[in-house]
Amino acid sequence: MNIFDEIQHRLASKTRIRALFKDVHVEDIERIISRLEGILAEKKDAVAADEAKRQAKQENIDEVRRLLAERGLSLDDLDPTEEAAPKKRRNVQKFTFQYETNSGDTVTWHGSTTGRLPKDFQTYLDRTGKKRLDCVIED
Structure with missing residues (x-):
């Protein structure tokens, strides 16, 4: 108390x-x-x-x-941001990556150059010293 x-x-x-x-x-x-x-x-x-x-x-x-x-207005009419500036969407470019697992299998993975990776892909990058973009394959 x-x-x-x-x-x-x-x-x-x-x-x-x-x-x-x-x-x-x-x-x-x-x-x-x-x-x-x-x-x-x-x-x-x-x-x-x-x-x-x-x-x-x-x-x-x-x-x-x-x-x-x-005057026939509402509070929504006073907010110019809704019409003037539409919301920006994050544009993340996606790629197809190819890498080898520890067992020697070749795997393709579709994702971006940022964010988390599959565990096997991260292991491959650590093992070879390559960057993500080095593993991009052309479609």
């Missing part, structure tokens, strides 16, 4: 508050209460300011929606 939870637990019950402050002077309790009232006032002011900001923002949103409706 963190300290905030502990304080909240102690202050949540009148009986626990009495036990907590049983040996404290009246002046000290009054000072604590006045400080807590000051904190409460600050918190209420902050909440009211946040609510005013939220209300002003909502009014602006409602005004924009009203203007869009008057």
Whole structure:
């Protein structure tokens, strides 16, 4: 239990508050209460300011929606990126590779010059010291 939870637990019950402050002077309790009232006032002011900001923002949103409706527009009409720049697709060129396995079999494999390789092909490249493009065969 963190300290905030502990304080909240102690202050949540009148009986626990009495036990907590049983040996404290009246002046000290009054000072604590006045400080807590000051904190409460600050918190209420902050909440009211946040609510005013939220209300002003909502009014602006409602005004924009009203203007869009008057002109027959929607939010989708405001997004020019959809029409102006179509999504780019990754263009990976594929090749047919030929290599020999450890048992001496010749294997052809269709793939790209990037990414993972079949285990036998990787073993072949490590064994011979060749590059992938050295194993490309013409179709």
